[in-house]
Amino acid sequence: PTPIKSKIVRLVNYRDKRVRVCGWVHRKRDQQDIMFVVLRDGTGYLQVVFTGQTNKTYDAVTLQLEAAIELTGTLKLVPEGQKAPGGHELVVDYWKVLGPAPGGDDAFTNKLNEQSDPSILADNRHLVLRGETASNVLRLRAALLSAFRSTYAEHDVIEVTPPCLVQTQVEGGATLFKLDYYGQPAFLTQSSQLYLETCLASLGDVFCIQESFRAENSHTRRHLSEYTHLEAELAFINFDDLMTHIETVICESVDKILANPATTALVKTLNPSFTAPERPFKRMSYSDAIAWLNEHGILHEAEDAEGNTLKDADGKPVMVPHAIGDDIAEAAERQMTDIIGKPVFLYGFPAELKAFYMQKMPRKEGETGPVFTESCDLLMPNVGEIVGGSMRIADGPELLAAYGREGIDPKPYYWYTDMRKYGTCQHGGYGLGVERLLAWMANRYTVRECSLYPRWPGRATP
Numbered sequence: 001p002t003p004i005k006s007k008i009v010r011l012v013n014y015r016d017k018r019v020r021v022c023g024w025v026h027r028k029r030d031q032q033d034i035m036f037v038v039l040r041d042g043t044g045y046l047q048v049v050f051t052g053q054t055n056k057t058y059d060a061v062t063l064q065l066e067a068a069i070e071l072t073g074t075l076k077l078v079p080e081g082q083k084a085p086g087g088h089e090l091v092v093d094y095w096k097v098l099g100p101a102p103g104g105d106d107a108f109t110n111k112l113n114e115q116s117d118p119s120i121l122a123d124n125r126h127l128v129l130r131g132e133t134a135s136n137v138l139r140l141r142a143a144l145l146s147a148f149r150s151t152y153a154e155h156d157v158i159e160v161t162p163p164c165l166v167q168t169q170v171e172g173g174a175t176l177f178k179l180d181y182y183g184q185p186a187f188l189t190q191s192s193q194l195y196l197e198t199c200l201a202s203l204g205d206v207f208c209i210q211e212s213f214r215a216e217n218s219h220t221r222r223h224l225s226e227y228t229h230l231e232a233e234l235a236f237i238n239f240d241d242l243m244t245h246i247e248t249v250i251c252e253s254v255d256k257i258l259a260n261p262a263t264t265a266l267v268k269t270l271n272p273s274f275t276a277p278e279r280p281f282k283r284m285s286y287s288d289a290i291a292w293l294n295e296h297g298i299l300h301e302a303e304d305a306e307g308n309t310l311k312d313a314d315g316k317p318v319m320v321p322h323a324i325g326d327d328i329a330e331a332a333e334r335q336m337t338d339i340i341g342k343p344v345f346l347y348g349f350p351a352e353l354k355a356f357y358m359q360k361m362p363r364k365e366g367e368t369g370p371v372f373t374e375s376c377d378l379l380m381p382n383v384g385e386i387v388g389g390s391m392r393i394a395d396g397p398e399l400l401a402a403y404g405r406e407g408i409d410p411k412p413y414y415w416y417t418d419m420r421k422y423g424t425c426q427h428g429g430y431g432l433g434v435e436r437l438l439a440w441m442a443n444r445y446t447v448r449e450c451s452l453y454p455r456w457p458g459r460a461t462p
């Protein structure tokens with residue numbers, strides 16, 4: 001009888017038995033009378049030994065890396081002291097090539113390695129994905145998404161799938177991808193937040209894992225034109241509850257990864273020094289952050305009234321201290337997180353810097369200066385902002401005034417405004433950039449390594 005077919009990860013059940021395994025040639029080593037192959041099937045890696053007749057066929061001589069093969073053989077424990085993935089190896093007695101791969105100059109490994117030109121790596125992302133690092137990042141990504149889903153389930157937060165084609169903006173008109181929708185203007189969604197808010201009175205607390213799109217002409221380590229956005233919205237909470245919830249969900253999801261030996265191994269391979277963050281996370285108000293930046297001599301680029309960067313005689317940007325009302329730019333934020341070295345919530349940003357829907361902080365008597373909002377960004381070392389959240393304006397007239405201030409036509413938002421008419425409540429939520437979270441956890445230089453097929457200005461292929 002044909003022996004049973006097994007995935008590599010399940011082979012432990014078949015020691016000393018005959019099995020059939022399919023996969024791709026990951027590594028190959030030829031010796032005189034023996035050939036070793038490391039087989040890869042996506043679930044793991046298996047050492048395979050070809051001896052005697054199995055090593056003398058034409059196929060064995062022409063076998064190339066990345067060929068797809070089927071093998072039948074006996075699974076043997078490797079002697080102690082010898083290393084093999086899983087502690088065993090397959091001694092082959094019959095095999096065939098299912099899909100050959102080119103050798104010589106056309107071989108995948110001759111073409112691509114970590115030192116290859118970034119644009120060649122990007123063009124060949126479909127082949128790069130077969131490498132150990134890229135596939136480990138994708139595996140960790142899958143584990144994280146599943147950990148978040150189970151954490152939300154434990155907190156009674158329900159998953160929904162909002163639309164990507166929309167006719168309203170959330171985070172400002174400047175970063176919208178516009179398209180023609182049967183003769184009407186429409187956009188690719190920037191955030192599912194407004195839709196999540198409408199679900200509260202239907203499902204209670206909700207979350208979604210949905211692609212968001214930003215036409216941002218930023219060639220930075222942390223900006224994508226399309227990214228996976230994990231967003232949640234919670235009813236009957238206050239601002240403090242919101243920050244505590246964000247911290248809880250992230251920490252409990254990370255704990256799930258570290259409670260499982262297989263996913264811990266993934267993290268440790270990618271980021272050997274990773275440890276779970278300590279709770280509670282540090283919280284720093286926007287005003288204190290501005291003071292902190294100045295105490296640490298962290299400057300930012302000066303701008304004129306139109307928002308253009310001021311240049312000195314040598315054409316270098318003029319650097320000035322931070323003042324209340326200034327945006328904390330990516331560079332300053334990164335320096336800050338590098339010094340602090342652990343997660344930190346910045347909260348209470350000026351309304352001027354933030355989106356129209358954010359709840360304002362109550363003003364103290366006689367207070368002047370900017371109006372602050374119940375908003376927070378969670379910053380992580382090496383990455384900076386990974387979460388943006390806020391309490392939302394719950395009052396109808398206040399929301400109408402906010403549209404007006406931003407120059408937003410309230411008409412297309414009638415459904416969002418209606419929420420304030422039919423049983424409004426205090427509520428808030430947040431969005432987490434999945435690629436940024438992964439860049440932090442897997443210690444990747446850029447979010448481009450954390451997306452299956454990353455998109456950035458000028459790149460939508462493969």
Ligand code: 4AD
Pocket residue numbers: 170171190191192193214216222223224225226227229231232385386387388389390429430431432433434435436447
């Ligand atoms: O701070 P943002 O723009 O907030 C929102 O969109 C809110 N409406 C979310 C909400 O409250 N439901 O985006 C949230 C997060 C950021 O903190 C960042 O991690 C990620 O989304 N993000 C990006 N990730 C990659 N590339 C980009 N261009 C991103 N823009 C935002």
Ligand code: MG
Pocket residue numbers: 377385387388
């Ligand atoms: Mg933000």
